[in-house]
Amino acid sequence: MALEDNEYILQMKHIDMFFPGVKALKDVSFNLKKGEIISLMGENGAGKSTLVKVLTGVYHKTNGEITFDGKVIEPTTPLASQQMGISTVYQEVNLCANLSVAENIYIGREPRGAFGRIDWATMQKNASDLLFRELGIDIDVTKELNFYPVAMQQMIAIARAIDTQCKVLILDEPTSSLSDKETERLFKIMRNLKSQGISIIFISHFLEQIYTICDRITVLRDGTYIGEYDIKSLPRIELISKMMGKEVKEGEIESNVDKSVPRENVFLETEHVTVPGKVKDLSMDIKSGEVVGFAGLLGSGRSEIAETLFGTLLKSSGNIYIDGTAVSVKTPMDMMKNRIAFCPEDRKVQGIIGDLSVRENIILALQAKNGMFKHMSRHRQNKLADYYINLLRIKVSDREQLIKNLSGGNQQKVIIARWLATEPNLLILDEPTRGIDVGTKSEIEALAVSLAKEKGMAVVFISGEMGEMVRTCSRVMVIRDHEKITELNDDEISTAHIMQAIAGDYHGKSC
Amino acid sequence: MESLVKKFTQSSLALPLVALAVLLLFNAFFVDDFFKIEVMENGNLYGRPIDILYRASSLIILALGMTFVIATGGIDISVGAVVAISSATCCVMLGGDISGIPEHPFFVAILASLCVGIVAGIWNGTLVAKLKIQAMVATLILMTAGRGIAQLMTDGQIITVYYKPFAYIGGNIPGVMLPTAMIIALAMVLLVLFINKRTSIGLMIQSVGINANAARYAGIKVTAVLFAVYIFSGFCAGTAGLIEGSLIRAADANNAGLNMEMDAILAVTLGGTLMVGGRYYIGGTIIGAITIQTLTTTMYAIGVSSDRLPAVKAIVILLIIVFQSEKFKEMYRNYKLKRLDAQLGSKKEVTNA
Numbered sequence: 001m002a003l004e005d006n007e008y009i010l011q012m013k014h015i016d017m018f019f020p021g022v023k024a025l026k027d028v029s030f031n032l033k034k035g036e037i038i039s040l041m042g043e044n045g046a047g048k049s050t051l052v053k054v055l056t057g058v059y060h061k062t063n064g065e066i067t068f069d070g071k072v073i074e075p076t077t078p079l080a081s082q083q084m085g086i087s088t089v090y091q092e093v094n095l096c097a098n099l100s101v102a103e104n105i106y107i108g109r110e111p112r113g114a115f116g117r118i119d120w121a122t123m124q125k126n127a128s129d130l131l132f133r134e135l136g137i138d139i140d141v142t143k144e145l146n147f148y149p150v151a152m153q154q155m156i157a158i159a160r161a162i163d164t165q166c167k168v169l170i171l172d173e174p175t176s177s178l179s180d181k182e183t184e185r186l187f188k189i190m191r192n193l194k195s196q197g198i199s200i201i202f203i204s205h206f207l208e209q210i211y212t213i214c215d216r217i218t219v220l221r222d223g224t225y226i227g228e229y230d231i232k233s234l235p236r237i238e239l240i241s242k243m244m245g246k247e248v249k250e251g252e253i254e255s256n257v258d259k260s261v262p263r264e265n266v267f268l269e270t271e272h273v274t275v276p277g278k279v280k281d282l283s284m285d286i287k288s289g290e291v292v293g294f295a296g297l298l299g300s301g302r303s304e305i306a307e308t309l310f311g312t313l314l315k316s317s318g319n320i321y322i323d324g325t326a327v328s329v330k331t332p333m334d335m336m337k338n339r340i341a342f343c344p345e346d347r348k349v350q351g352i353i354g355d356l357s358v359r360e361n362i363i364l365a366l367q368a369k370n371g372m373f374k375h376m377s378r379h380r381q382n383k384l385a386d387y388y389i390n391l392l393r394i395k396v397s398d399r400e401q402l403i404k405n406l407s408g409g410n411q412q413k414v415i416i417a418r419w420l421a422t423e424p425n426l427l428i429l430d431e432p433t434r435g436i437d438v439g440t441k442s443e444i445e446a447l448a449v450s451l452a453k454e455k456g457m458a459v460v461f462i463s464g465e466m467g468e469m470v471r472t473c474s475r476v477m478v479i480r481d482h483e484k485i486t487e488l489n490d491d492e493i494s495t496a497h498i499m500q501a502i503a504g505d506y507h508g509k510s511c
Numbered sequence: 512m513e514s515l516v517k518k519f520t521q522s523s524l525a526l527p528l529v530a531l532a533v534l535l536l537f538n539a540f541f542v543d544d545f546f547k548i549e550v551m552e553n554g555n556l557y558g559r560p561i562d563i564l565y566r567a568s569s570l571i572i573l574a575l576g577m578t579f580v581i582a583t584g585g586i587d588i589s590v591g592a593v594v595a596i597s598s599a600t601c602c603v604m605l606g607g608d609i610s611g612i613p614e615h616p617f618f619v620a621i622l623a624s625l626c627v628g629i630v631a632g633i634w635n636g637t638l639v640a641k642l643k644i645q646a647m648v649a650t651l652i653l654m655t656a657g658r659g660i661a662q663l664m665t666d667g668q669i670i671t672v673y674y675k676p677f678a679y680i681g682g683n684i685p686g687v688m689l690p691t692a693m694i695i696a697l698a699m700v701l702l703v704l705f706i707n708k709r710t711s712i713g714l715m716i717q718s719v720g721i722n723a724n725a726a727r728y729a730g731i732k733v734t735a736v737l738f739a740v741y742i743f744s745g746f747c748a749g750t751a752g753l754i755e756g757s758l759i760r761a762a763d764a765n766n767a768g769l770n771m772e773m774d775a776i777l778a779v780t781l782g783g784t785l786m787v788g789g790r791y792y793i794g795g796t797i798i799g800a801i802t803i804q805t806l807t808t809t810m811y812a813i814g815v816s817s818d819r820l821p822a823v824k825a826i827v828i829l830l831i832i833v834f835q836s837e838k839f840k841e842m843y844r845n846y847k848l849k850r851l852d853a854q855l856g857s858k859k860e861v862t863n864a
Contacts, residue, residue, distance in 0.1 A: 312727070312728065331732065332728065332730050333730050336730045342728065344728050349724055351725055351728065352722070353717075353725055353729075355721045356714075356717060356718065363714075364714065364718060364726075364729045365729045365730050367714060368729055368730040368731045369730055372710045372711040372715055373710050375710050375711045376711070
C-alpha cells in the first residue's frame, strides 16, 4: 500500500468543506500521479473550483487530509502553496496588463544586482530564455503584456507558473478563450511538461479536449466524489451520465401524451447569431404553438442562448427575425415590445424583487413595458394580480404579502405571472422548476404545454432534468460548447437520445 | 381602538412620529410659549412652530431628493456643495451693486441656479449610472470640487446682493403670511407626492434599489432610473441653494449648505428609509427633517450654546437610530417573550402548588 501511495504526487482524502450554511464538498477524494494529466469533471456547481481552491489555499478545508510529495500539508495561502510547487493558471489571466512580460514573469522574485537594485538585463534575458526553452515562444519580453493577445498572455502565465519549481500545474478553463490552433499549441506544451514529470490538473467544459489530452478523469457531482476513471475505460455517454447522476437506459419508454403541436408560422428565427465566448453561430427557428427545449449540460450555453433571444446578452453578428422581420436589439425592452418574455434561471438574483409585494412583482414587467407615465390604477393592479393568483393557483395570504416570504414554487409562479401579464408570443422558461416541490413542478410543466396548445404561444423550456424536457417538449435542441449540435423531434425525444446527443454519439434522424 | 393602535405601531411612520412627539412634548413642558403663534405687525406669522418649519425648509427639500437616491441604494453627498454653487450662481447673476439694480433679470438668475443644480445632477448621474462608479465616491468628487467651483464663481469674495426681491425667497413676500421657503418646500412635497401617485417611478426606483439585476430582467431601464434620481437630487439642491443664499442675501462659498448633506441623509434615515435601498418613505423623510430642526431649535431655546449643539444632537440621534434598529427590536421582542414565559412559569407553579 505504501508503495502504491508513493506513485502519487498529490492525494486529497475525505475532504469536507463548509461555507456558512452550505456543505460545498462532502468527503471528496482526489489522487494525482506524477507526470499525468487528469481532468476534474462535473457540472457547474459540482465543486471543481472549490476543490482546487482548497488545494491552493484560497479556501480552508473543514476536514480531511492533503498529502503532497510524501508530506502532509496544510495550504494556507495561494503564495504558500505556490512555494510548495502547486501553481495555478486561471481562466481569466491574472497578470498585470500594464507591466512588461518580463516583469510579469518575475514579479515578486526579481533578480537583484548590487545594493538590491533590480537587475533588468538579467531579468529580461531569463524571461526570453524561459519562454523559448519551455514553450518555444520567441517574443519581445520588454513589451507590455497588453500588447499580446489573450492566448499569448495565457502562455506567459503558464511560463510563470512552471518557472517556480512547480510540480503540480492547475489549468482552470484555459481554453475557453483560445482558438483551435492556439489550443493545439497549448496541448503540445502540456505534453511537453508531462514528459518532464509535471502533473497537470486540467479543467475544461470541452469533452473533445478532455478526451484528447487527459489520462484520467475524476468526476464530482453536487460536491460529492463520484469516482476516478481511466479515460479509455469511460465512454463519453457514461461520463455524461455520471456528471448528471442519471443512468442511461437504451430504449426507455417515456410517456409523451398530449404534447403541443407546432403551428405553421415561424415566430422567431435566428441566422448565424454569435455572441463571443457565449453563443456560437446559432441558426434556428421557433414556431408558434410549440414547446422547444434547449438541452445541454450546465454551462453548455443554453441559458446564454435564451439571454440572447431576450436581449440581456447582445449578439455581435448574425440576425434575429421576428414574424419574418429582422429586429435590432439593444435592451430587453426591445424584445419585450416584440412580445418575448423571459423567466431567468436564477430566481433569487434575476427574478424576484424580494421586498416588493406579490402584486407589485406581478405588474412590474407590464408597467415597465407601458412606461412609467402610464401608471396603472391601483384597482387595475389589484385585478391583474388577483387574476393571476387565481389562474396559477399561487398560494399567498393576500396580494400584499412580500414575495420573499413565499415558497420557491410560488415565487416562480409569480415570476411567470409577471410575464404572462405582458401577453407574450414567446415565453422563455429557464430552469423554471429548479428547487421546487414535485406538485408545483408538474403544474408548471402542464402550464407550459397548455399555453402552447391553447393560446398558440411559443414556449422555450430549459431544464437540466431530462425527464422534464421529454415530458413537455415537442422539439429539443441539443446544445454543447455554446453550439447547437442537433435537434430531436417528436418520438425521437427520449432521455437516452438527448444524453447520447450531448455526448456526441447521436446525431438525430434529420441530420 | 386596539387594532388602530396596532396599525399605528406597525406603520413605518410610528417611530419617527413618536420621536418628534417626544421632542415636542419636552418643549411644551420646558420652553415657555413654545406653541404660541402670533401675527406680527407686518402681517407675517411668528412663533417657534413656524420658525421650525421655516428653518427646516431647505433641509426638507434636500432630503426629498436624497430619499429617492438612497432608495436606489445610492447616496449623494454632493448636495451641500451644490447648494453653495447654486447660491453663488444666483448672487453672481444678480451682482453686488450697492444701488440694488440687478445685472440680470431675477427670473433668469433663479432659472440659472436651478439649471446649475440639474447639471450637477447630470454629472453625478453620469458617474453613477453610466460609469458605474460607487455613489459615495462619485458624489464625493463634486462634494470636494463644488466649493472650489463656487469660490471661482465669486472670485473668492462674499458677494452681498442689495437687490431687494432676492431677500423674499428666504424671507417673506410682502403681504404673504407664511415664509416663502415654507411655501417652496410645501410645493416640492406636493410635487413629489403627485409624481408618486401618478407615475410608477416609485415602483421602478424601489425595484432598482432592492434588486437591480432582477429589475433589469423585468425590462426596467436601470440606468435611466439612476440618472433620474441624481438629476432630481441636483434640482432639489439647486432650489435649496436659492433659499440658503437668500437667507443671508449673499454668496458665501465656504459656508452655504455646509454639512447639509449629512443632515439630509440623517433625515432620510430617521424617516425609516434604509441605506441599503428599497422601500422609501416620503412622509418619514419630512418628519425626519422637521425632527432634526426641532432638536436644534429646542437646544437653542433651553440655552445650549451653538458650539455644544452637535454633541447633544448626536446623543439624541443615536438614541433614535438605536430604537429603530432591527437588532434592538429583536432584543425587545425576546425580552417580552421571556417576561411572558416567566409569567406563565410562575402561574404554573401556583397551580402546581
